[in-house]
Amino acid sequence: MFYERGYVDARVQDIAAEVGLLKGSLYHYIDGKEDVLFRLLDETHDEVNQILDEMAALPDTEPPLDRLHEYVRRQIAYNMENLVRVSVYYRDLRCLSEPLLAQILERRREHEGFVRGLIVAAQERGEVDPDREALPLSKFIFATIIWTYRWYSPARDSDREVDRRCADFAIHGLVGSGSPAAVVGGYTLPNRLVD
Numbered sequence: 001m002f003y004e005r006g007y008v009d010a011r012v013q014d015i016a017a018e019v020g021l022l023k024g025s026l027y028h029y030i031d032g033k034e035d036v037l038f039r040l041l042d043e044t045h046d047e048v049n050q051i052l053d054e055m056a057a058l059p060d061t062e063p064p065l066d067r068l069h070e071y072v073r074r075q076i077a078y079n080m081e082n083l084v085r086v087s088v089y090y091r092d093l094r095c096l097s098e099p100l101l102a103q104i105l106e107r108r109r110e111h112e113g114f115v116r117g118l119i120v121a122a123q124e125r126g127e128v129d130p131d132r133e134a135l136p137l138s139k140f141i142f143a144t145i146i147w148t149y150r151w152y153s154p155a156r157d158s159d160r161e162v163d164r165r166c167a168d169f170a171i172h173g174l175v176g177s178g179s180p181a182a183v184v185g186g187y188t189l190p191n192r193l194v195d
Contacts, residue, residue: 064121073167
């Protein structure tokens with residue numbers, strides 16, 4: 001319902017009908033429409049946090065750009081496999097009341113800190129220009145991840161390597177076009193974005 005109509009236009013009665021309950025019976029399980037949205041967004045974080053946890057558990061001996069490439073690739077793959085959920089997340093997140101929104105944004109900050117940390121580690125290794133600020137660079141990475149839900153279509157985008165290509169694009173943006181070709185994830189990124 002949220003995906004098809006948007007959070008604002010979806011009614012509790014519509015949700016109840018979709019799951020085969022009377023509206024009054026649905027209130028036995030939820031406090032209101034916002035409760036459904038919050039649960040959906042919170043469960044989404046449960047799932048993407050598995051990716052974060054697995055990438056954070058890799059040993060520090062793994063090159064930071066390899067870890068970042070795999071993190072981006074897996075986040076994009078998740079978005080592509082969960083387009084409806086991810087679309088609702090990014091489109092309707094700001095419909096939450098302040099206390100619930102703060103909980104979701106706190107969970108998001110974990111990801112932001114992880115990505116910034118990998119960028120700083122790559123800067124310390126000389127793989128990313130140390131004069132560029134890590135915060136805006138991390139936002140460029142998240143722009144690549146997030147906007148997938150706006151343009152990706154399984155019917156139209158048949159390339160099975162979209163996730164890898166997007167991750168290549170993000171890492172290439174960090175290392176810059178003037179840098180020598182970077183070796184990430186066991187293969188060499190081209191010196192130019194179009195290979």
